[in-house]
Amino acid sequence: MDFLPAIARWVHFLAGVMWIGLLYYFNFVQVAAMKAAAADGTAAGITKHVAPRALLYFRWAAVVTWLAGAAILGNLFVPAFTLSKGMAGIGVGAWLGTIMLFNVWGLIWPNQQKILGMKPATDEEKNKARRVAFLASRTNVMLSIPMLFFMAGGWSHRAAFGL
């Protein structure tokens, strides 16, 4: 039975790299690239061909990461989320990851659909959607820093960190 947690951990890492990798791509690369591309009239290449594909892998990688993480926790799922004895470190990591998943599906994706023209929206609605999606995405970059700290050491190195 040790086989399944090992597979879940592997999948959690694979999907997590894709999720957070694309999150960092959006924030460290695409936001600045869009500004430059809008200035020389080439933004359509990104909005039409790159962003929809990146968002597809981004949002589903988030789901797979969360599910694989829940599978790793197994019967420690509730103790982790209730921050019970010895589980507070990994529990905070799990909570941060869960908030980030909500941001992806509840804020980033619905607003990106308006921005990219997948959902009808007026120019005013698009401008508002841009700001909400941007701040939700930046919030996830901010949360990813403590999330990865607690995921990396919150359980396996909890003693070393005094957690």
Next chain:
Amino acid sequence: MKNPLDSLWGTVISGLVLTIILYYVVRSIPA
């Protein structure tokens, strides 16, 4: 006051500060 999330450095520094805060919060929870 400017929103720190408007800049990448502001975002990263906010994340590091939050890490330190949460670390001490977690340590204060009885093991």
